[in-house]
Structure formats: C-alpha cells, structure tokens
Amino acid sequence: MTAPEITAPELTTVAFDQLEDRYIVTLDRPERRNAINAAMIGELHQVCTAIERDPRPLILVGRGDHFAGGADIGELRERGLNEALAGINRTLFDRVAALPMPVVGAISGYALGGGAELAYACDIRIASATAVFGNPEPGLGILAAAGATYRLPELVGASVAKQVILAGHRLDAEAALRHGLVMEITDDPLAAAHAVVDRIVAQAPLAIRLAKTIVDAPGSHPWVNDIAQAVLFGTDDKRHRMTAFLERGARTTPDNK
Structure with a gap:
C-alpha cells in the first residue's frame, strides 16, 4: 500500500x-x-x-x-x-x-x-x-x-x-x-x-523494523528476540539473502579466483 x-x-x-x-x-x-x-x-x-x-x-x-x-x-x-x-x-x-x-x-x-x-x-x-x-x-x-x-x-x-x-x-x-x-x-x-x-x-526491511522495535523496548526480554528471530527465519527474504551470500563466497574461494 x-x-x-x-x-x-x-x-x-x-x-x-x-x-x-x-x-x-x-x-x-x-x-x-x-x-x-x-x-x-x-x-x-x-x-x-x-x-x-x-x-x-x-x-x-x-x-x-x-x-x-x-x-x-x-x-x-x-x-x-x-x-x-x-x-x-x-x-x-x-x-x-x-x-x-x-x-x-x-x-x-x-x-x-x-x-x-x-x-x-x-x-x-x-x-x-x-x-x-x-x-x-x-x-x-x-x-x-x-x-x-x-x-x-x-x-x-x-x-x-x-x-x-x-x-x-x-x-x-x-x-x-x-x-x-x-x-x-x-x-x-x-x-x-x-x-x-x-x-x-539495502538490508532486510522486516529485520530492520523488528530490530528497532526490540532495541527501543524497555528492559531485557530475551524471549522477544527468539520470537522475532523465528519470524525472520521463516521468511523468503532470509533464505534468498543467505543463499546469495553463500554463492558469493563460493565464487571467491581460491579455486575459483
């Protein structure tokens, strides 16, 4: 929207x-x-x-x-x-x-x-x-x-x-x-x-949004981090970004230079 x-x-x-x-x-x-x-x-x-x-x-x-x-x-x-x-x-x-x-x-x-x-x-x-x-x-x-x-x-x-x-x-x-x-x-x-x-x-929008919310939340609530992380682990954005990272790493190994 x-x-x-x-x-x-x-x-x-x-x-x-x-x-x-x-x-x-x-x-x-x-x-x-x-x-x-x-x-x-x-x-x-x-x-x-x-x-x-x-x-x-x-x-x-x-x-x-x-x-x-x-x-x-x-x-x-x-x-x-x-x-x-x-x-x-x-x-x-x-x-x-x-x-x-x-x-x-x-x-x-x-x-x-x-x-x-x-x-x-x-x-x-x-x-x-x-x-x-x-x-x-x-x-x-x-x-x-x-x-x-x-x-x-x-x-x-x-x-x-x-x-x-x-x-x-x-x-x-x-x-x-x-x-x-x-x-x-x-x-x-x-x-x-x-x-x-x-x-x-350039970063994941949902990860930035959740990170800001958690940093601004009063007190220490580690379980909130676990819940937010669980949400992010289930996103396509996380998988695509990590796959791209791994593929970039594979392309820059000594055997592939």
Whole structure:
C-alpha cells in the first residue's frame, strides 16, 4: 500500500518528499530558525500518519542554517495547564521516535529546546560542524518536558544530561560526537544521512523494523528476540539473502579466483 500523497497546499511549515525507498521531511520556517509552532506540530502528525501507513526510513532536516531553534516561544507563553497536560510537543516527538523504520536526523546549526528534543527522537543523528544542542527551558520558567528528561540520559548518560538540562550547558558538534549523541560530523549532513539510509534500505526491511522495535523496548526480554528471530527465519527474504551470500563466497574461494 502506497502512502497517500500530501500536497503542497496542505503543508506550509514542512516539506514532505516521498521517494521510492525513503521519506525526507524538511522543517520549513527558516525565517524563524525553524521554530516548532502548533501548525508544524499538526503537519508533522499528518506526515507521521502517511509514514505509518507505508513505512520507510525517514530523514529529518531543517531548511537553511538551522535544524530547529526551539519551540515557538510566543505560543508557549500563552499555553496553560491543560495544554501542558496534553503533552502537545511530547506526543508528537514520541510518535516520531516510535515510527516503524529508522529516523535519521541531519543536524546543522541550532537544535535547541523543542528542536533538540525532536533531534533526540531520531534513531541516528549526523551533524555539521555548526550544530549546537541544548535545552534552555528552565531559563524560561518551564521544563524540557518533550523527551529530553528521558531520552537524553539514555543517549549521553545521566551526568552529561544533567549538565545540559540543569546547568544550561550546550553541546557543540565535537562534544556531541564525543558523547555519542551524533554518529559523525560532516560538511554535508543531508548527504551523509542519505548514505546511512542507503545502507539501511539495502538490508532486510522486516529485520530492520523488528530490530528497532526490540532495541527501543524497555528492559531485557530475551524471549522477544527468539520470537522475532523465528519470524525472520521463516521468511523468503532470509533464505534468498543467505543463499546469495553463500554463492558469493563460493565464487571467491581460491579455486575459483
């Protein structure tokens, strides 16, 4: 089943490109450093719906010099108790993190506040040398409540996460690489993200989907691995891939060189 096309008039804050084997979502408010407002939240939910119907890897990138400079402060100032309890941003970022296939973030410039939390929701992050991650929310009288408090400690450890969330420390690209937050630093993170997705789509789609689900599942459940492996062992894809591997090996033995 092919995902329904989302036409340009329906999307004003993001661009959604549907390729044969991947999606590209571009945060598209460069004049506001791609600040995440209510309209963008709604449009990203539309995008998630399309991706969930036809799962493929996703690349997330920001238009211009920045990934996302944060949430829209003007809108946040007017939110009250009910909006906070609704977890408006958190619900979206949790949905992005739970997408069936891997999400690769191509990060340049600012990934701050809600922008950082959206980056944390990606499975893999690739940075340019200009990338900066941070969570300045307490300085605005609020909490980094859209994923930073539970995702960042898993990504970089509790000590570094506390430095970012409690002390306002920012991680530049080198620090993010050193702490494992990003996979690599490159002049062209979007091209590098495509290269990562090239490697992902060359692998068995069901194996990638199950592996992501198991890695993200809380706790240790070895029996889940056994069940997932049993499913994969019964697929034609597994047999074809292993047969091809063995045939390649036979063709490269010393007697056949």
